[in-house]
Amino acid sequence: MSDNLSEPQIILKDLILKRDGFTLLANGVFEKGVHLITGKIGCGKTTLSMALAGYLRQESGLIECKNIEKTLLSMQFPEYHLTGLTLEDEIKSWGLSSDEILDKSELCGYGKTDPMKMSRGELKRLHLVCILSKRKDLLILDEPFSTLSPMWKERFCNNLAIQEGITIIFTHEQTYFPKTDYIWDIDSGELNYIGHVPECLDSWKSAPEYIKTALKKGVLPKNIRFEDTLEAICRMQD
């Protein structure tokens, strides 16, 4: 556990979240760094992301946030975030420069376009560029990779590496990952802490196949990105 009293931290104590017949139990401590939470479709990722962002009230238990002034939630569907009638308005609603964001999103020329006329992948990358450009202590990303092309998944992962504070990524992505510090898993209605990367990789049941294959060969990648596994295998063969 961090001993720096000014660092952001989230503590979950016997947290119980309910949605009709669905119940999720969560315990654990989130320190500064990138946390990956994996789990099957319908396991409760969105439910927990909403609760951490303060949009879903718990049935019981506690969510204690320390040194967190600004929280940003990226919802799975980018259209849920829309407030502007044009892309320019949408970017301005984030308090950002439309020229710069359109350029970074490779959407130059679409400033006056109705966001609902963009593809979901285009909207998603615009949204992610906006959210990563904002200051925050806690960033919660629910399925950030959905509808992104491989190139944009990679760019997004690289941009996440320079984020500060706590970043929590909920995903069932199996190919593209950012450099990750901690892994968690949701299974059978419960959040489980798997551990710190890379020591925990052996215990990560829903690890991508390339990591499982490397571990079977006795290779421990230094992180969870595909290139980390490739590098570890090459090093072993040298």
Ligand SMILES: Nc1ncnc2c1ncn2[C@@H]1O[C@H](COP(=O)(O)OP(=O)(O)OP(=O)(O)O)[C@@H](O)[C@H]1O
């Ligand atoms: N508004 C709601 N009302 C009632 N039940 C809900 C509601 N939203 C979700 N659920 C149920 O809660 C469970 C968890 O849903 P949740 O959306 O959190 O899962 P998820 O892991 O995010 O799924 P996905 O991987 O498809 O995004 C599911 O069984 C779902 O049917």
